[in-house]
Amino acid sequence: MRAPLELDGLSGFFGGQRVLGPLSLTIAPGEKIALVGKSGAGKSTLVRLIHDRVGDMAALVPQELGLVNALPVFHNVFMARLDQHNTLYNLVTLLRPFRADRDAITGILEQLDMADKLWSSAARLSGGQRQRTAIARALFREADLLLADEPVSALDGPLAHAVMGLLRERFDTFVVALHDVELALTYSTRVVGIQGGEIALDAASDSLTAADIRPLYD
Amino acid sequence: MRGWASLPLSRSRTARTSIFFVVLALVCLAFSDIAVTTANPWQDLMRFFWGIVTPDFFSSAGLATAVLRTLAFAFVGVTIGSIAGFLLALVYRFRIVRTFSAFIRAIHEIFWALIFLQFFGFHPLTGVLAIAIPYSGIFAKVYSEILDEVDPEPRNLLHSRVGALSAFAYARIPDCWEQLRTYTSYRLECGFRSSAILGFVGLPTLGFYLESAFSQGHYSEAGAVLLLFYALIATIPLWVRPRMLPFYVLAAPFFLGDGMPIVWGNVKRFFTEDIVPAPLREGATGESFWPWLSELLVDQALPGIWNTLLLTQMALVATGVLALLAFPLISRHFGNRLSRTGGHVLLVVARSTPEYILAYILLQLWGPSMLPAVVALALHNGGIIGHLIGRQSSFITLRPDAPRGITRYGYELVPRVYPSFLAFLFYRWEIIMRETAILGILGIYTLGFYVDSAIQNIQFDKAMILILVTALLNIGIDILSRRIRKRLALQTMPTC
Numbered sequence: 001m002r003a004p005l006e007l008d009g010l011s012g013f014f015g016g017q018r019v020l021g022p023l024s025l026t027i028a029p030g031e032k033i034a035l036v037g038k039s040g041a042g043k044s045t046l047v048r049l050i051h052d053r054v055g056d057m058a059a060l061v062p063q064e065l066g067l068v069n070a071l072p073v074f075h076n077v078f079m080a081r082l083d084q085h086n087t088l089y090n091l092v093t094l095l096r097p098f099r100a101d102r103d104a105i106t107g108i109l110e111q112l113d114m115a116d117k118l119w120s121s122a123a124r125l126s127g128g129q130r131q132r133t134a135i136a137r138a139l140f141r142e143a144d145l146l147l148a149d150e151p152v153s154a155l156d157g158p159l160a161h162a163v164m165g166l167l168r169e170r171f172d173t174f175v176v177a178l179h180d181v182e183l184a185l186t187y188s189t190r191v192v193g194i195q196g197g198e199i200a201l202d203a204a205s206d207s208l209t210a211a212d213i214r215p216l217y218d
Numbered sequence: 219m220r221g222w223a224s225l226p227l228s229r230s231r232t233a234r235t236s237i238f239f240v241v242l243a244l245v246c247l248a249f250s251d252i253a254v255t256t257a258n259p260w261q262d263l264m265r266f267f268w269g270i271v272t273p274d275f276f277s278s279a280g281l282a283t284a285v286l287r288t289l290a291f292a293f294v295g296v297t298i299g300s301i302a303g304f305l306l307a308l309v310y311r312f313r314i315v316r317t318f319s320a321f322i323r324a325i326h327e328i329f330w331a332l333i334f335l336q337f338f339g340f341h342p343l344t345g346v347l348a349i350a351i352p353y354s355g356i357f358a359k360v361y362s363e364i365l366d367e368v369d370p371e372p373r374n375l376l377h378s379r380v381g382a383l384s385a386f387a388y389a390r391i392p393d394c395w396e397q398l399r400t401y402t403s404y405r406l407e408c409g410f411r412s413s414a415i416l417g418f419v420g421l422p423t424l425g426f427y428l429e430s431a432f433s434q435g436h437y438s439e440a441g442a443v444l445l446l447f448y449a450l451i452a453t454i455p456l457w458v459r460p461r462m463l464p465f466y467v468l469a470a471p472f473f474l475g476d477g478m479p480i481v482w483g484n485v486k487r488f489f490t491e492d493i494v495p496a497p498l499r500e501g502a503t504g505e506s507f508w509p510w511l512s513e514l515l516v517d518q519a520l521p522g523i524w525n526t527l528l529l530t531q532m533a534l535v536a537t538g539v540l541a542l543l544a545f546p547l548i549s550r551h552f553g554n555r556l557s558r559t560g561g562h563v564l565l566v567v568a569r570s571t572p573e574y575i576l577a578y579i580l581l582q583l584w585g586p587s588m589l590p591a592v593v594a595l596a597l598h599n600g601g602i603i604g605h606l607i608g609r610q611s612s613f614i615t616l617r618p619d620a621p622r623g624i625t626r627y628g629y630e631l632v633p634r635v636y637p638s639f640l641a642f643l644f645y646r647w648e649i650i651m652r653e654t655a656i657l658g659i660l661g662i663y664t665l666g667f668y669v670d671s672a673i674q675n676i677q678f679d680k681a682m683i684l685i686l687v688t689a690l691l692n693i694g695i696d697i698l699s700r701r702i703r704k705r706l707a708l709q710t711m712p713t714c
Contacts, residue, residue, distance in 0.1 A: 069393055082376060091384070
């Protein structure tokens with residue numbers, strides 16, 4: 001991502017009612033944006049809307065994760081690069097994965113502390129493991145922009161920090177919805193606060209304290 | 219006194235619908251011919267049961283071959299049907315595909331067999347296509363419904379350059395594979411039944427032996443055929459294993475038998491002459507086409523439709539009553555282990571015997587009227603629905619001090635299972651009508667009777683139009699049943 005992303009007229013509707021916007025957001029390359037605000041404020045809708053605009057450019061971790069339950073972790077992660085290979089390669093991988101892919105994906109899973117789950121089917125994973133599988137898929141994707149909706153909500157404190165650190169390292173630019181104010185301030189460069197479907201706060205992270213964000217939750 | 223309007227039942231849509239259908243069936247009853255016409259019905263029935271108790275498995279060397287052919291036709295027919303149905307399911311969003319599938323599944327296996335018999339003769343292709351064609355229409359519909367239910371999110375997350383086949387193999391198939399597999403193996407069981415009854419129109423399957431044994435009064439032979447058939451169906455979980463399936467599917471084509479060679483001249487004549495309406499054939503002027511058609515419709519199609527509808531409505535309500543009476547037999551809220559085992563055996567026999575075979579047996583014993591047909595349809599379909607509802611009721615947990623006996627049945631269980639009971643019943647409405655039309659071949663004046671007579675008189679042009687009328691009637695009932703299920707918010711898995 002080289003040029004700034006200028007997104008205008010973002011509006012979300014639910015049941016014919018406008019629940020978000022219209023609002024504008026410009027994302028500069030290298031910016032790490034945390035979306036904060038209370039549940040129902042429109043964070044998920046905004047992540048979706050941005051994804052609709054940028055499409056293939058971004059790796060997405062939706063709140064529902066979008067895993068294929070019947071497939072093992074390996075294949076769920078591999079799906080991020082289906083576009084890099086021909087159909088035959090993909091079909092063979094479904095039956096018998098190639099060593100190179102196996103090694104690459106094992107490497108990612110090791111960082112997420114779940115290399116032992118490589119061949120477990122997604123249906124048999126715990127909530128936290130499912131979340132990490134979706135994160136592994138995003139990490140494996142060839143994209144430098146990440147869009148994620150509460151990607152660490154099911155992980156415990158240290159693991160949540162480790163994963164946020166990984167995401168910050170791997171992705172040049174990201175927009176991540178987080179309800180945890182401390183995580184938001186630690187791993188972002190810019191905080192965008194949503195309240196009642198509008199942008200109520202937009203400031204550099206190092207100029208903010210937790211107290212500045214708290215009013216968004218009242 | 220309180221008026222009718224304040225009765226609670228009259229406010230419930232499901233109750234009003236049920237009452238409407240019961241009243242309609244009673245009206246049908248007044249118009250229909252219900253009688254036992256044979257001289258000694260009970261004596262014949264006893265001889266038949268005696269035949270089942272004293273089966274004779276060795277009277278005819280052909281019985282083993284018939285079992286083999288029954289299985290082979292079913293395996294090949296269902297395999298082709300499922301592949302074709304799957305391909306159709308992929309393009310099911312196109313209206314033309316939906317209409318085509320609805321049309322081919324609205325024509326019963328036996329009608330398809332009767333059509334192919336006219337030009338392929340007793341060639342294995344006749345039996346295979348008779349199963350494969352209607353089954354592909356059914357598979358197309360159910361497969362597409364299963365595929366549509368898959369969570370679209372994984373597909374949305376893929377890169378837009380990912381090929382359609384890769385996307386399908388990763389994001390669509392895995393999460394519905396189990397359902398596709400379960401439904402296909404369930405259909406295979408239906409295929410065994412279809413294959414068996416194709417014998418009644420002369421193909422070398424079990425039905426052929428059943429009919430010949432019956433018509434000669436050899437009840438012990440008939441009993442042997444029936445018992446073999448039950449054994450085959452009941453042991454499916456033992457011998458139809460996922461690992462064995464490829465073997466069966468590959469081997470089956472070699473066990474279809476040779477039959478008679480196809481005479482291609484017959485094929486050509488069938489399409490270019492036989493099925494062209496007589497007034498439009500070469501040498502005819504074509505002027506008499508409309509009188510010919512209206513005579514056919516008024517003299518044969520209309521009475522056929524009338525009788526088919528009468529019988530269907532009576533059979534539908536009889537099925538419902540029987541299912542409601544039968545489900546406690548296997549429900550864990552009634553009886554004891556022994557009584558439930560007995561109930562299971564009864565319901566397995568009722569639902570594995572094809573209605574065609576039941577109707578054939580009862581017609582032999584009671585003589586031609588609508589009564590044997592209603593009883594046969596109610597036994598088979600009531601067995602299926604009773605089994606499904608009984609199983610479902612066993613999952614209900616009652617409070618410890620729940621009432622017992624009739625009160626438990628009426629207050630605790632029926633109200634809870636009634637919506638799914640109605641869903642299954644209306645789902646089977648179209649199936650009951652398809653069967654009703656077919657039972658005409660046995661001598662009841664439904665549409666199948668007129669189709670069969672036209673074929674006997676070598677009037678294939680008339681037969682084709684009557685089959686078309688039957689198909690349209692089935693499609694109409696299917697649409698109506700879907701409307702009713704939607705209005706009453708009923709949902710169900712498909713049954714056959």
